[in-house]
Amino acid sequence: MIEVRNLHKSFGALDILKGMNMSIKQGEVVVVIGPSGSGKSTFLRCLNLLETPTQGDILFEGTKINEKKHNINKTREKMGMVFQSFNLFPHMTVLNNITLAPIKVKQLKKKQAEMVAMDLLTKVGLADKATAYPGQLSGGQKQRIAIARALAMQPHVMLFDEPTSALDPEMVGEVLEVMKSLASEGMTMVIVTHEMGFAREVGDRILFMDGGDVVEQGTPEQVFQHPQHSRTRDFLSKVL
Amino acid sequence: MSKDGKGVRPVLDWFGMLWDFKWDYLSGAKITVLLSLFSVLAGFILGVVIVLVRMSGFKPLKWLTTAYIELVRGTPLLVQIFIIYFGLTEFGIEFSPFMAGVVAVSINSSAYLSEIFRAGIQAIDRGQAEAARSLGMSKAMTLRHIVLPQAFRNVLPAIGNEFVTIIKETSIVSFIGITDIMFQTEVIRSKTYTALGPLMGAAMMYFILTFTLSKAVATLERKLSSHD
Numbered sequence: 327m328i329e330v331r332n333l334h335k336s337f338g339a340l341d342i343l344k345g346m347n348m349s350i351k352q353g354e355v356v357v358v359i360g361p362s363g364s365g366k367s368t369f370l371r372c373l374n375l376l377e378t379p380t381q382g383d384i385l386f387e388g389t390k391i392n393e394k395k396h397n398i399n400k401t402r403e404k405m406g407m408v409f410q411s412f413n414l415f416p417h418m419t420v421l422n423n424i425t426l427a428p429i430k431v432k433q434l435k436k437k438q439a440e441m442v443a444m445d446l447l448t449k450v451g452l453a454d455k456a457t458a459y460p461g462q463l464s465g466g467q468k469q470r471i472a473i474a475r476a477l478a479m480q481p482h483v484m485l486f487d488e489p490t491s492a493l494d495p496e497m498v499g500e501v502l503e504v505m506k507s508l509a510s511e512g513m514t515m516v517i518v519t520h521e522m523g524f525a526r527e528v529g530d531r532i533l534f535m536d537g538g539d540v541v542e543q544g545t546p547e548q549v550f551q552h553p554q555h556s557r558t559r560d561f562l563s564k565v566l
Numbered sequence: 567m568s569k570d571g572k573g574v575r576p577v578l579d580w581f582g583m584l585w586d587f588k589w590d591y592l593s594g595a596k597i598t599v600l601l602s603l604f605s606v607l608a609g610f611i612l613g614v615v616i617v618l619v620r621m622s623g624f625k626p627l628k629w630l631t632t633a634y635i636e637l638v639r640g641t642p643l644l645v646q647i648f649i650i651y652f653g654l655t656e657f658g659i660e661f662s663p664f665m666a667g668v669v670a671v672s673i674n675s676s677a678y679l680s681e682i683f684r685a686g687i688q689a690i691d692r693g694q695a696e697a698a699r700s701l702g703m704s705k706a707m708t709l710r711h712i713v714l715p716q717a718f719r720n721v722l723p724a725i726g727n728e729f730v731t732i733i734k735e736t737s738i739v740s741f742i743g744i745t746d747i748m749f750q751t752e753v754i755r756s757k758t759y760t761a762l763g764p765l766m767g768a769a770m771m772y773f774i775l776t777f778t779l780s781k782a783v784a785t786l787e788r789k790l791s792s793h794d
Contacts, residue, residue: 376696403702413697417716426711427701472697479701 327352327387327483327514328373334381335368342368344538345382350483355515357529357546359522361561365538366518370487373516374398374405387482403431406476410488412468414460414475420447421456424475432479439478446474450504466497470504483514490521522565526550534558584767587754594750595771601664601739601746602732605671609732610725612672613679617687618709620680631680638677644738646670651742667739675732682728686721687713719790726783730776737772747771 328350335343371377424443428434450470532549620631651666698708740749751768
C-alpha cells in the first residue's frame, strides 16, 4: 500500500533520514519506535509530504506521490493524520472541525457530513461535545476529536505522530483505546509512539529506527523479546 | 456675535461658542468619519491582497510589495496626499479633494495594515495549516477557512487602532480643501478671531470619535474571544 524507497531528508546540512526503505501492507499496523532525533516523526511526515523528501520515492497505492505533477491533495484525502499537539481548529465547534474537510474537499452535503461526524463522535465517545469548542475540552478529548476528524475523510491509512505524548498520564488510556478499536477494525495504521506496552499489544510489526534509518524490524515478539541489534537492546533497556 | 444680542461673548465662554458652531463641527466630523471609513475599508482589502502576494513565494512580486510597504511607510502622509492631488494632474489624473484623500489615505493604511496582517498570519501555529493540509485541503482553502479567520481575530485590536490612527492622521487633509473637522475648525477660527476655543472643540470632536471607537473594538474583541 505504501512503499518507501531510498528516502533521504535533510534540513540544511543536517541529515535526518539516510536512505530508508520499507513498505506497509493493507491492514497492517506498523509501530515505529526509537530514540528522540532518530527521524521517526520526519519519516511519518514524509509519507503524506508534510515534509518533502530530499531524495527517494514514496509510492502510495502504486503511484509515486513525491512528484511535482502529482496532486498531493487527492492523496492526502486518503491518508488521515493525527498530531502530537492535536491541532484542532480553535475557532470552530467540534462538529465543524470534523465536517469542514468532507464538505469542502469531498463536496459532501452538510446534512450527510454531519451524520458521518455524529457517528464518529459516538464511536470515540464524545457525541455530547458536538457543539463545544476545542478550548473547552481536555487533552484526551481533543485527541479523540482529532482522530474522528481524520476518520471523517474515510482514509485508507491513518498516520499517528506521537498521539499521546502531549497528554496527561490519566488521559493516555482513552486515546489508546480508540486506536486499538480502530486497529481491530482492520485500519492500516502507522504509529510513532513511546508507549511500548501499546506497541507490543497492537503492532503487527515493530520498526526500530535510529540515526535516520531502520535498524531492526519484526513482530513485537521478535523485537521486544529477542532484539538482534545492540542498539535496539540498548534502547529497550532504557525504556522498558 | 451671540444670537441673543447681548453683545460680545467673553473669550472663555468656549462651550457657548462651540455650541453655536455645532453644525460646522458635525459636518466636519461626518467628512472625517467617511474619509477614514472608506480609507480603512479600501486599505483593508488592499492590505490583504498585498500580504497574500507577499507570502505567495513568487520572488519578483514579493520584492515589489516589500518596496511598496517600505516606501509608503517611509514617507509622510502629507507628501503622499499632495502627490495624489497635485502631482498626478501632470499625468492628466484629477481627483476631487475627497477622492484624492481617500486614495492617499487608503494607500498609506494598506501598507501598515498588510504588516499587521503578516504578523497575525505568522502568529498562527504551523500545526493549524498542517492539520488542514493533511485532510486534503488546498493551500487556498487552508488560508481561507483556517489561517485567515484566526489571524483576523488576532489582529482585530490592531485594526481598530489603525482606524483610530487614521481618524487622527486625516486631520491634514484640510490642506487640500477637504472639509473635515480641522477644515471647519479653521473656518470657525477665522470667524471668531480666536484660536484656543475652536481648537479645543476640534480636540473634543476627535477624542469623542477615537474614544468611542476604541471602546467598540474592545467590546467586539471580548465577544469574539468569549468562546475560546
